Amino acid sequence: MIARKTERRRGEALEAAILVAAWETLIEQGYGNLTMEAVARRAGTSRPVIYRRWPNRAELAVAAMRHQMKVTPPTIPDTGNLRDDVVRLLQDVVARRTRMGTLISVELxxxxxxxxxxxxxxxTQIVSRDQRVMEVVLDRAIKRGEIDDQPIKPRIVSLPVDMLRNEMMMTLKPASDTVIAEIVDDLFLPLVGYRRPPAK
Structure with missing residues (x-):
């Protein structure tokens, strides 16, 4: 690995460069090899600069993962029906999180x-948007008349993504479309009282 050329960066630009370097080190070498020296060399900065922001490598690792989630945010599907919206959302999770899931379950x-x-x-520290995304999807379903306008427990709202994440952590493989369909059709939709609107 070739160290990047040192540039005069400050503030957010420098912080982002450090977090990207930390993320790449995590992905390529695992947490065991995440050192302030390695990240500083990769980011083209110094260890004191990193220590001023993150006092230890654990906090740096969490910040790097949170930053990665921020720069690759989930999309909010709008297919016109709740079932397909949730399927698309889970497919997006698979695409974005396969490597993250392996990292969390094994390398950390x-x-x-x-x-x-x-x-x-x-x-809870690095994943904060999934439930809000699902809430948007559910709000749209309420407006379309697919589910009743009543409170849904947070555990049920997060159930599809939680189950999908557990599947990938247990198998260390991307979840298949069959698994996604089972989570959505057999578990989630019945729990939220889904009813497909009549065809127009």
């Missing part, structure tokens, strides 16, 4: 020991 084992935390706790 040392991170969990070091921080005395769990994948669930890490999830």
């Amino acid at each position: 084992s040392e991170f969990f020991r070091e921080t005395n935390s769990s994948p669930a706790e890490l999830k």
Whole structure:
């Protein structure tokens, strides 16, 4: 790996460069090889600069993963019906998170020991948009008359993505369209009281 040429960067530009370097180091070498020196060399900066922002590599790793999720946000599908919207959303999760899921389940084992935390706790720190995206999808379904306008428990709202993420973490493989269909059709849609609007 060739170190990047040092540039005079400050503020957000420098922070983004460090986070990208940390993410790439995580992906390529795993958490065990995530050192401030390695990230500084890759980002073309110095260790003191990194330490001023993140006092240890665990916080840097979380920040790098959060930044990665921010720059690759989920799309909000609008197919015209709830069933296909949720399927598209889960397919997007598979496309964006396959590598992240492997990273969290395997390559971060040392991170969990070091921080005395769990994948669930890490999830709350780096994943924040999925439930809001699902809420938008559900709001559209209410307006179309596909589900009743009543409160849905947060655990049910997040169930499709949670189950999909668990599937990928357990198998270390991208979830198939068959698995996605089972999650949506057999579990999620019945729980939210989905009814397909009559054809016009």
